Amino acid sequence: DAVEAHGTGTTLGDPIEAQAILATYGQNRTPDHPLHLGSLKSNIGHSQAAAGVGGVIKMVKAMQHGILPRTLHVDAPSPHVDWSSGAVSLLTEATPWPETDRPRRSAVSSFGISGTNAHVVLEQAPAAEPAEPREPVSAGLVPWVVSGRGTDGLRARAGQLRRLAAEAGTEGGFGPEHLDIGHSLATTRAALADRAVVLAEDPAALVAGLDALARGESAPQLVSGDPGRANASPGIAFLFTGQGSQRPGMSRELYATHPVFARALDDVCARMDVHLGRSLKELILAEEGSEQAALLDRTQYTQPALFAVEVALFRLVEHYGLTPDVVVGHSVGELSAAHVAGVFSLDDACTLVAARGRLMQTAPTGGAMISIEATETEIRDTLPTHHGHL
8 A cells, every 4th residue: 555665865766766666566556545654864863773663663553544654845856867767656645544444555665885785564453352341359458669860750651651540440449450560569660760650549648659659649549759869878958047147248259150040040039029119139249338238128128139149049950950959948948948949939929038037127126146055844933033034
């Protein structure tokens, strides 16, 4: 019915191949039933050693869907070929491939530059007999092992498996499909760096566990992690400081020399300015001794400024590939840590930091902070003697 040609588009090779096809498959055909001729290279280019495999995949899928794909960029048949010597039709348009009283058949050619030539004939497979329904089985806990490269890869794989689990059924007990897939996942799949296992009591719990993994959430039947880290050195922790670490002109050099840092700082400051009613960036980058620099010691500006610089610093080191295993913070640094960990969006974090600084600014002046190393009982006994002061 059709030939998937090697078809590299050359003025030497293509005419030779076309004449050979006309002289063989193009003979003893009527004009209303010509041989259809095309090449996948017009769609995806020359995939080198995989070109022949690509042609096989194309024709198998064409058989499956009953349509022969269009060959692109064919303006006119080559004048170097005697097209009248046989009945061959170029696939300049997608062409239906109807069912007949015999299986669909096609040929695929792939020619190597060294003279290694391959030509295979494919025939449509018989229709599969519907499988006999199998009864659910009692299997107790069933594990589905999932692995991927990186968190995104792991979650994407969980989403694929979630669809398979749902198709296998969610009512009653586990069926053979659940067990087959679980066995294949545990014994035939590559164990990549990021891994998880869903250990479920029934199909509904299996689907729920895979759904949670795909969304990046936790579930009682789900365990995930990187096994390589179990025996590795301790991970990296980022600590975000609190009020008191500010200084005039902090991060001025980074802002001038690192575009990633500058963009991140601009992004935070633009949101803070809405709440502060003035340019936060001008305060952060102000020269020491200036009136603007002095404002950095006012809590309503100190905390937004520290948050902006800390977030921009995080984005800079993240850009260079340094990511923490955990983040912690002190005082306003807790909000910086929460934002970069994904707890707060940037808009929400800026709103919270600005409100926190503004409220703390309204506290009475002249106070002090002390740290006492004592038990609760000792403190309870001491506090009454300082009534009105603590």
